[in-house]
Amino acid sequence: MQRTFALIKPDAVAAGHQSAILSRIQSEGLRVVALKSLRLSKAQAEGFYHVHAERPFFGDLVTFMTEGPIVAMALEGEDAIRRWRDLMGPTDAAAAPADTLRGQFGTNIERNATHGSDATDTAAFELGFFFSGLELAGL
Numbered sequence: 001m002q003r004t005f006a007l008i009k010p011d012a013v014a015a016g017h018q019s020a021i022l023s024r025i026q027s028e029g030l031r032v033v034a035l036k037s038l039r040l041s042k043a044q045a046e047g048f049y050h051v052h053a054e055r056p057f058f059g060d061l062v063t064f065m066t067e068g069p070i071v072a073m074a075l076e077g078e079d080a081i082r083r084w085r086d087l088m089g090p091t092d093a094a095a096a097p098a099d100t101l102r103g104q105f106g107t108n109i110e111r112n113a114t115h116g117s118d119a120t121d122t123a124a125f126e127l128g129f130f131f132s133g134l135e136l137a138g139l
Contacts, residue, residue: 001076001077001078001080002076002077002078002079002080002081002120003033003074003075003076003080003123003127003136004074004075004076004080004081004084004116004117004123004127005072005073005074005075005115005116005117005122005123005126005127005130006025006072006073006074006075006084006114006115006116006117007070007071007072007073007114007115007116008021008070008071008073008113008114009064009065009070009111009112009113009114009115010064010065010066010067010068010069010070011064011105011106011107011111011112011113012105012106012113012114013037013068013069013070013071014068015105017105017113018071020105021101021105021113021114024087024101025073025075025084025087028083028087029077029083030075030076030077030080030083030084030087031075031076031077032073032074032075033074033075033076033136034073034074034131034135034136035071035072035073035074036071036072036130036131037069037070037071037072038069038070038072039066039068039069039070040065040066040070041066042062042066045061045062045065045066046062047129048065048126048129049061049062049065057110060110061110064110064111072130072131074127074131074136081116081117081118081119081120081123084116084117085116085118086100087100087101088100088101088102088113088114088115088116089101089102089103090102091109091112092108092109092112093105093106093107093108093109093111093112093113094106094107094108094109096112101113101114102114
């Protein structure tokens with residue numbers, strides 16, 4: 001079993017899509033092992049997206065990610081990272097197939113409804129950023 005980090009972004013939460021996204025996750029056979037709703041501070045969003053700090057879109061990304069609540073999740077399943085990324089679809093929601101989460105609930109490259117870890121080391125960092133060991137232990 002593999003774990004990955006998943007996030008429902010402020011645009012999808014504001015539009016009320018979190019239940020539909022959770023339903024798709026479960027129907028695809030991924031198990032939600034931890035979940036929390038929260039609102040990121042500017043410092044938290046900057047810390048989470050620190051790898052993009054030098055990119056021109058960083059400021060807009062931080063502003064977007066702090067504009068409303070998010071839903072953070074730990075997902076588990078066979079090949080969970082790849083399966084979650086396939087379910088999300090391409091980063092640019094405008095180019096995402098309609099049967100992906102970003103194709104269904106996102107609007108563009110910035111407001112694309114979901115985030116997911118792209119590798120095991122990224123998943124480890126992102127899971128640790130949002131969840132304590134106690135929250136993930138024994139699950």
